[in-house]
Every structure is written in C-alpha cells, then in structure tokens.
Amino acid sequence: xxxxxxxxxxxxxxxxxxxxxxxxxxxxxxxxxxxxxxxxxxxxxxxxxxxxxxxxxxxxxxxxxxxxxxxxxxxxxxxxxxxxxxxxxxxxxxxxxxxxxxxxxxxxxxxxxxxxxxxxxxxxxxxxxxxxxxxxxxxxxxxxxxxxxxxxxxxxxxxxxxxxxxxxxxxxxxxxxxxxxxxxxxxxxxxxxxxxxxxxxxxxxxxxxxxxxxxxxxxxxxxxxxxxxxxxxxxxxxxxxxxxxxxxxxxxxxxxxxxxxxxxxxxxxxxxxxxxxxxxxxxxxxxxxxxxxxxxxxxxxxxxxxxxxxxxxxxxxxxxxxxxxxxxxxxxxxxxxxxxxxxxxxxxxxxxxxxxxxxxxxxxxxxxxxxxxxxxxxxxxxxxxxxxxxxxxxxxxxxxxxxxxxxxxxxxxxxxxxxxxxxxxxxxxxxxxxxxxxxxxxxxxxxxxxxxxxxxxxxxxxxxxx
Ligand code: IFM
Numbered sequence: 001x002x003x004x005x006x007x008x009x010x011x012x013x014x015x016x017x018x019x020x021x022x023x024x025x026x027x028x029x030x031x032x033x034x035x036x037x038x039x040x041x042x043x044x045x046x047x048x049x050x051x052x053x054x055x056x057x058x059x060x061x062x063x064x065x066x067x068x069x070x071x072x073x074x075x076x077x078x079x080x081x082x083x084x085x086x087x088x089x090x091x092x093x094x095x096x097x098x099x100x101x102x103x104x105x106x107x108x109x110x111x112x113x114x115x116x117x118x119x120x121x122x123x124x125x126x127x128x129x130x131x132x133x134x135x136x137x138x139x140x141x142x143x144x145x146x147x148x149x150x151x152x153x154x155x156x157x158x159x160x161x162x163x164x165x166x167x168x169x170x171x172x173x174x175x176x177x178x179x180x181x182x183x184x185x186x187x188x189x190x191x192x193x194x195x196x197x198x199x200x201x202x203x204x205x206x207x208x209x210x211x212x213x214x215x216x217x218x219x220x221x222x223x224x225x226x227x228x229x230x231x232x233x234x235x236x237x238x239x240x241x242x243x244x245x246x247x248x249x250x251x252x253x254x255x256x257x258x259x260x261x262x263x264x265x266x267x268x269x270x271x272x273x274x275x276x277x278x279x280x281x282x283x284x285x286x287x288x289x290x291x292x293x294x295x296x297x298x299x300x301x302x303x304x305x306x307x308x309x310x311x312x313x314x315x316x317x318x319x320x321x322x323x324x325x326x327x328x329x330x331x332x333x334x335x336x337x338x339x340x341x342x343x344x345x346x347x348x349x350x351x352x353x354x355x356x357x358x359x360x361x362x363x364x365x366x367x368x369x370x371x372x373x374x375x376x377x378x379x380x381x382x383x384x385x386x387x388x389x390x391x392x393x394x395x396x397x398x399x400x401x402x403x404x405x406x407x408x409x410x411x412x413x414x415x416x417x418x419x420x421x422x423x424x425x426x427x428x429x430x431x432x433x434x435x436x437x438x439x440x441x442x443x444x445x446x447x448x449x450x451x452x453x454x455x456x457x458x459x460x461x462x463x464x465x466x
Pocket of ligand 1: 024027173299353399406415
C-alpha cells in the first residue's frame with residue numbers, strides 16, 4: 001500500500017480519546033424469535049403495510065446474533081477502542097416485566113466478554129427503540145408504568161454485566177422515540193398524537209433519571225449517561241418570522257431535553273406552545289431527571305434549517321446531500337458542541353453517532369465510498385475544532401459498523417463502513433473502513449502517513465487542517 005506523508009489526523013486528540021463504531025440490536029441482530037426472545041414494537045411495526053419503504057423487517061437483518069464473533073473480529077481489525085451496541089429488551093425480558101430470559105442475557109454477556117477479550121471497551125445502550133410489545137399493549141412509553149419496568153430492566157442488565165461495561169446509556173435519541181413514534185407515527189409504535197408523544201417523552205426522561213439513581217444505589221461500576229440526537233437549528237433568513245421559527249424548533253429538539261437534564265425544568269415557551277398537550281408531571285420528576293451524568297452522547301448528522309414558510313428544502317443550499325436527503329454540514333457539529341458546552345454544565349461529551357448513507361461503488365470485490373470517507377473525516381475535524389474551543393470531548397463513534405436495517409427506510413439506505421451483502425451475509429470493508437483503520441493505526445504508531453488510496457481530496461484537507 002502506497003503512503004504519502006501527512007500530519008496525523010486530529011493532532012489535538014489526547015491518547016485517551018475513545019474511537020469507536022456503533023450499532024443497535026434491532027438493526028443488525030436478526031434472530032427475531034430465537035432462544036426465547038419476545039416480540040418488540042419494531043417487529044410489529046414492520047408488519048404494517050407501507051410502514052417500511054422496501055417492505056422489509058428485522059427478522060434476519062445482518063444475522064449478527066449468529067455472527068457476533070466474526071463481527072467482533074471485524075471491529076477489532078479496525079483498531080478501535082470501543083464498540084457501542086444496544087441490548088434488545090425483549091430478548092432479555094420478553095414481556096418487559098416478569099421472567100428474564102437467561103439465553104438472551106447470556107448472549108450479551110458473551111458479547112461483552114468477547115469485546116473485552118479483544119481489548120475493546122463495551123458501550124452498552126439499554127433502549128435503542130425496540131420496546132417489548134407487551135409493554136406497548138399497556139400504553140408503551142405514554143404509560144407511566146413503563147418507567148418502572150425500564151428501571152428494573154436497567155438494574156437487571158447492570159447486575160449481570162455492569163462490572164465489565166465502560167458505560168451504560170439509558171436511551172438513544174428520546175426525541176425520535178417520542179416524536180417519530182408517537183406524534184408523526186412514521187416509526188414504531190406508529191401512534192399519531194402529540195399529547196401521547198409529549199407524555200412519552202417525559203416518561204423516557206424520567207426513566208433515565210430514576211435508572212441512574214437505581215444503578216448508583218446498587219453500586220454500578222459503569223459510567224452512566226444518555227444519548228440525544230441534536231442539531232443546531234438555523235433560521236433560513238434574517239426575518240423575524242424565521243428567527244422565531246428557529247427558536248421554536250430549537251426548543252422542541254434541544255432545549256426540551258437539555259433544560260430538564262441540566263436546569264431542572266422544561267422550557268416555558270415550549271410548555272406554553274404545547275398547551276393541553278404538555279405532559280403531566282408528578283412531584284419529584286424534574287429533580288430525578290436532573291440526576292448528574294458521568295458522560296453524555298450526541299448523535300449528529302446534519303444541521304436543521306427553520307423557515308416560517310414551511311419545511312426547508314435541503315437542495316436549495318447547494319451543499320452535498322446524503323441519500324437520506326440530509327445536508328453534509330460538519331460546521332454544525334462544532335457549533336452544536338460549543339453551544340452545549342457554553343449553555344449547559346455538561347459532563348464530558350461523546351459523538352456517539354456520526355456517518356452518512358451514500359451510494360457505494362462495488363467493483364471487483366472492493367467497495368468505494370469516497371463520500372463517506374470525506375464525511376467522516378470532515379466531522380472528525382469538526383470535533384477537533386470544538387475541542388480547540390474548550391469543549392471537553394471524550395470520544396467519537398462512527399455510525400455504523402455495518403450496513404443494516406435503517407428503520408422505516410429498510411435496507412435501501414446504507415450507513416455502514418462495512419458493506420453487507422444481504423444475500424450471502426458477506427462483510428466487506430469499504431474504503432471508508434480501511435481509511436478509518438489506517439488513520440487510527442497511524443495515530444497509535446505516531447506515523448506520519450496515511451495510505452494514499454484510502455484518502456480523498458476532502459479527507460486530506462480535513463487531515464491536514466487538523
Ligand atoms: O440508524 C439510525 C440510528 O439507529 C439512530 N440514529 C440515526 C441513525 C441513522 O438514521
């Protein structure tokens with residue numbers, strides 16, 4: 001492999017900085033009812049006609065449940081420090097309450113031990129959306145009882161394997177669960193009620209805080225936190241109407257979660273905006289939500305642009321657009337991280353997801369994805385930029401290790417740095433994975449070169465600018 005000399009990417013990243021790749025249970029495991037697993041709301045939602053773009057489901061996905069060992073070898077081959085994955089709640093406690101499923105618990109315990117044996121830190125997420133169907137039958141996240149079932153679930157996982165976990169994340173992207181799941185209904189469980197969505201959102205946040213308290217009370221060894229999907233919301237124009245729209249959308253996306261986590265209250269303007277749809281709170285709820293965290297994760301993909309004239313068409317900006325229709329806007333990640341650090345007393349931050357769905361070019365067994373490499377490299381540089389401005393960052397994780405089930409988009413959108421041929425389940429490292437591994441290798445070995453064929457012009461600029 002030919003090399004050309006470049007400064008090592010991200011010169012201001014400390015040696016302790018955690019580099020990782022991320023996945024989630026429903027998106028890769030398959031084995032939908034193997035070994036006593038119960039159904040989840042996503043198993044049910046996939047059966048609804050028209051719910052998934054390609055009418056697919058997660059029954060087989062990437063067969064990770066069977067292939068976990070070779071998948072972990074793949075993770076190790078990248079040279080990352082950490083692997084972020086989620087536990088399928090209905091695999092370990094099929095009904096969400098009642099009996100636990102030993103075989104399911106064993107699977108995750110083997111996974112955790114397999115990571116440690118390979119020198120990789122396990123970053124475990126409890127809720128990456130696949131709620132047990134039996135809990136949905138009782139109201140799901142809109143029902144306060146689910147909060148207590150979640151706390152029990154958190155305690156059970158921590159008791160079984162918390163001594164070997166680097167971190168436990170309570171929820172992945174509560175905004176998505178509540179708004180897309182209960183308000184617009186384009187995600188499971190497919191409900192369309194703003195009042196239910198806001199109640200669900202409150203219960204997610206409450207269950208986060210109460211879990212932290214319960215896990216600390218039982219002496220958890222893992223560091224505890226939450227992961228939010230956030231974007232800077234920019235006004236389309238300077239007009240007062242667009243500015244007001246941006247403030248409103250920022251309130252619903254960012255302040256709705258960050259204010260209770262760090263300031264102990266919901267933003268008043270949004271509570272007023274919601275009117276009768278604002279959630280019902282019990283005494284003590286807000287104090288519980290504010291329970292201090294050890295770390296916090298941010299999933300960043302793009303900025304958001306607000307216009308009083310309706311939805312913003314990303315094509316107008318002239319920026320590159322991913323297959324999801326999202327603008328490539330790395331500056332937004334710096335802006336977001338700096339804003340979180342400035343406006344809130346945040347714990348150390350991670351980018352727990354970042355990546356893009358792009359069309360891959362499969363040629364003679366090689367998978368070319370220059371756009372994805374550029375995307376990742378530029379966003380890593382955006383993290384470095386935030387760190388130069390004083391933001392305490394602890395890690396960066398690519399979404400995703402593998403091409404996988406992209407929720408309502410099915411298998412049509414590929415986010416992996418590793419290509420999956422769904423007909424054969426063959427995994428092939430894309431150029432972006434080769435580049436990421438080479439960059440990590442170069443950093444670890446204090447080398448001055450990154451392999452040329454893995455580096456594109458924009459990635460190179462990001463590297464040299466770092
Ligand atoms: O695939 C998802 C992931 O499950 C949560 N964050 C966004 C990703 C891309 O849409």
